[in-house]
């Protein structure tokens with residue numbers, strides 16, 4: 001017999017999620033299968049046109065571009081975040097909580113404020129330009145703000161604290177004697193990292209990567225503010241369908257594909273984590 | 285005399301003001317099964333970690349085959365360490381764990397496979413080669429950790445409390461198993477333990493550490509029969525201590541009766557001392573004995589081969605333990621409350637400053 005207690009304990013949260021998240025989302029997603037009315041609104045006749053339109057090269061390209069930007073942001077965030085987490089975990093134990101606190105500090109400020117801060121930095125008359133000129137650089141600076149790079153930088157910056165936390169967890173749990181055992185058996189420092197430390201901490205990396213990717217690909221604030229008007233990621237496109245183009249069915253169709261991608265990634269990540277932790281015990 | 289395999293010369297390790305290892309010198313011979321014995325915190329692991337290369341000595345030097353290895357990093361020393369925590373790689377199977385060290389030597393694939401196979405046979409885990417460490421029992425993990433270090437055929441194998449995590453019965457079996465494996469491979473073992481019985485059973489020679497210092501080093505027999513300090517006498521086996529005092533050039537017990545024994549140098553007239561005698565050196569009656577004491581039987585325990593008595597006597601604040609062979613006890617029915625006299629010879633008495 002399985003213990004039913006966990007089920008009772010989970011039910012309030014489950015009810016909340018179902019009532020206020022899942023059902024409204026499903027209702028919106030269902031719109032994807034209806035026709036758009038001529039003057040906006042919805043015409044309740046079944047169609048697959050909206051879904052098909054998502055795969056139209058015009059929109060598929062935006063999907064790919066968004067995935068590219070999100071992927072780049074996730075890779076950069078993981079590299080930077082892992083390095084930071086590694087450094088923190090290597091510090092004396094009693095100093096680690098404070099370092100973590102500082103690493104995560106920006107996370108507690110408002111998302112918009114943090115993003116606007118980057119406008120101040122990257123702006124033509126901004127801090128970076130001022131520093132460059134102050135150092136005696138007279139030439140034309142490359143355009144910094146309203147570029148794809150600015151969006152990537154903004155996304156990395158915003159989600160970095162989470163990656164640090166996600167990578168710190170397995171790194172701090174690592175038995176230092178495991179690295180020593182590897183050295184003892186003849187491995188160099190680099191080989192030890194590649195063959196022991198890295199594989200054991202893969203769950204943290206996977207969590208960090210998927211988190212940044214999923215949040216980035218659907219993000220519409222950062223591309224809108226740092227990418228400028230001409231630049232659209234999939235999040236902006238969805239936003240526009242619901243709020244300006246007034247094409248709810250197509251917005252719903254775009255969202256549906258986006259959610260499918262995210263679900264796929266989260267499943268992969270869960271799988272990777274389980275595999276790495278060796279949780280799938282063989283029955284004997 | 286041939287050169288020792290390992291020569292530890294006046295080695296120190298200080299952590300701040302703490303002297304974890306304090307001026308220890310030891311020679312360990314090729315093929316020896318050597319035990320480092322000491323209570324928790326006595327510096328056993330620290331000493332072992334210096335031999336493996338994980339700690340740099342604060343002072344002194346380590347010679348392996350006559351060469352100073354103190355500054356050689358762990359991955360370049362022909363020495364392997366089996367960790368107290370085993371430190372198996374959780375993402376690798378048993379076979380991969382064992383193969384790891386051989387891969388680092390860049391041996392041909394086929395040779396690695398053959399040696400892993402052989403090793404799995406030695407530790408009797410061939411069936412479980414594909415399991416991950418968290419699918420193994422404690423005893424199985426311990427074997428994998430041993431195999432992983434042993435497969436490299438090091439000049440010197442260091443084992444930190446290899447049997448510490450096992451239950452009593454398994455420990456007993458593994459003690460003999462370790463000895464067998466050591467003999468079969470002809471590798472020098474240095475085993476750390478805080479269990480004196482284990483050290484006596486397994487080791488060719490034992491070094492006793494206390495607070496980072498080396499107290500005594502010798503064969504189990506030497507250490508058991510001729511402990512050089514009260515601590516060593518107390519730490520190894522069971523020992524009776526009779527409080528005494530030097531008076532008129534001889535040892536006098538609490539009650540004033542003389543105790544026949546060789547007095548060590550440096551015990552001045554009037555100095556406080558203890559006379560130590562092992563329970564099995566006491567026998568019933570006083571015929572032919574240099575010393576004797578009379579006491580009341582406070583407790584008795586029958587152990588199959590022998591009979592243990594606790595005697596309450598004015599000679600000692602603690603009850604005196606007597607271990608009689610079953611044969612010796614045969615002729616004489618004993619029961620609690622009986623008064624008995626036991627005797628022992630001067631040769632079996634050791635005297636230490638109190």
Ligand SMILES: Nc1ncnc2c1ncn2[C@@H]1O[C@H](COP(=O)(O)OP(=O)(O)OP(=O)(O)O)[C@@H](O)[C@H]1O
Nearest residue numbers: 299302304322323324325326327328329330331478
């Ligand atoms: N890295 C370190 N920094 C500071 N002190 C240390 C360090 N390593 C060990 N010590 C101290 O050195 C002393 C000896 O420790 P060690 O681990 O060698 O003892 P041990 O004999 O192996 O004990 P146990 O039987 O409990 O394993 C202890 O007092 C310990 O606290």
Ligand SMILES: [Mg+2]
Nearest residue numbers: 328329368444
């Ligand atoms: Mg220890």
